[in-house]
Amino acid sequence: MGSDDKELDDIREKLKATEKALVQSEKMASLGNLVAGVAHEINTPIGSIYSNSDLMVKALGKLRDLVDEAPGLSEQPDLERVLNALDDIGRVNQTACKRIVSIVKSLKTFARLEEPECRRTDVHTEIENALTLVHHEMKNRIEVVRDFGELPAIECYPNHLSQVFMNLLVNACQAIDGKGRIRIGTRSEGPNIIIEIEDSGRGIEASHRDKVFEAGFTTKGVGVGTGLGLAISSKIIKAHGGRLDVASKVGVGTTFTISLPVEGPIKNRQERADPAADC
Ligand SMILES: Nc1ncnc2c1ncn2[C@@H]1O[C@H](COP(=O)(O)OP(=O)(O)O)[C@@H](O)[C@H]1O
Ligand SMILES: [Mg+2]
Known part of the structure; x- marks a missing residue:
């Protein structure tokens, strides 16, 4: 019972x-x-x-x-x-x-x-777009370090990815009180690409670490947080056949790591094998 x-x-x-x-x-x-x-x-x-x-x-x-x-x-x-x-x-x-x-x-x-279109995309362009949109949150306060490696264009839904970058960057900005730093690292790793968004913010308490991806979990006040940013981001990355992981140390900072297959979601790979399929 x-x-x-x-x-x-x-x-x-x-x-x-x-x-x-x-x-x-x-x-x-x-x-x-x-x-x-x-x-x-x-x-x-x-x-x-x-x-x-x-x-x-x-x-x-x-x-x-x-x-x-x-x-x-x-x-x-x-x-x-x-x-x-x-x-x-x-x-x-x-x-x-x-x-x-x-x-x-x-x-x-x-x-x-x-836009439901999946296409070859330059991830760095999408990151720059997201940075332009969150610029007002960072101005004169947060230094952005671009640690960009060589990346192949990947098969993905670019607007969905750009939403993920926005969510992670806004979270990073909101985790930093006063001045701080956000490092964006990218590299190619076998069939995948890796994107790291690392902030010098307050970090995530160990007891919250498993909850941050849950829809509705927020430590921000009413009207500030919806608790949906990470839930949506993780859903988008999973739909691409990738992974979204977090590592954090309280008082030091947080790193979100995205891993994405260059060839896109498996579903699309199968569809591409069909010559009539668009993407
Ligand atoms: N970069 C970060 N640094 C510290 N805490 C974070 C970071 N990103 C997310 N969090 C924690 O995860 C929670 C959920 O994030 P999110 O799903 O984006 O919702 P929201 O931003 O609306 O609270 C946040 O309230 C915060 O406690
Ligand atoms: Mg958020």
């Missing part, structure tokens, strides 16, 4: 966690659509601003040539100051535009989460 009750309780708990994960994935899907729409809308105006500031810098160069040639004009100190200020503004605008363009690009990639 007692054990039956426990079993029922366990099932109830699992159901609750699954329901939570489902609601979350629904939310993510609609958020994805919204973000894709916004990113698309921003693209055109920012493209205009970018090309205009390019034109402005070029026009300024011409103007400067004209001033230099005009007798007496180049000795005007005010004119020189105005031209220099405009030059600086043009350059800052160009840098700012480039940054917006790269954020929009990363958002678009992230938003294509529902």
Whole structure:
């Protein structure tokens, strides 16, 4: 009787966690659509601003040539100051535009989460996309060390992978109080690739280590943590035929290690053997 009750309780708990994960994935899907729409809308105006500031810098160069040639004009100190200020503004605008363009690009990639396409992917590009999106969490606080090795392009669902990198990077940022360091290491190992995300954060207590992959487990306050990041990430990695492992030392830091087969999930390998199958 007692054990039956426990079993029922366990099932109830699992159901609750699954329901939570489902609601979350629904939310993510609609958020994805919204973000894709916004990113698309921003693209055109920012493209205009970018090309205009390019034109402005070029026009300024011409103007400067004209001033230099005009007798007496180049000795005007005010004119020189105005031209220099405009030059600086043009350059800052160009840098700012480039940054917006790269954020929009990363958002678009992230938003294509529902895209069911499995394809050859450069993992480093996906990591860079994820880094662009979590940049605001790291700014002036966390040093990112890229320890990238040579990697073959792998067969995978790129948007799902990029979600995993985002989840792990956000967790790493949230584990670091004040200043710290995140090291991202990549290497090739036989038929697999290995990606390590190592942080200098507070670490995971031994008693929590087995629970962190459970849906709904969070040590963060209400409204901060959903407890779904690692559950979803581990599901995605397993679906790729890979592994997600954690090693941690309290007060020193945490390393999440992803291992992924270069040739993608076994299911896809079998489908590829069929010439009619796409991926
Ligand atoms: N890099 C990390 N350093 C320390 N603790 C971590 C790290 N990543 C995850 N955790 C722990 O695992 C828990 C679950 O993580 P996650 O599934 O992403 O949910 P959430 O971030 O919403 O809490 C976190 O609440 C935290 O206690
Ligand atoms: Mg998280």
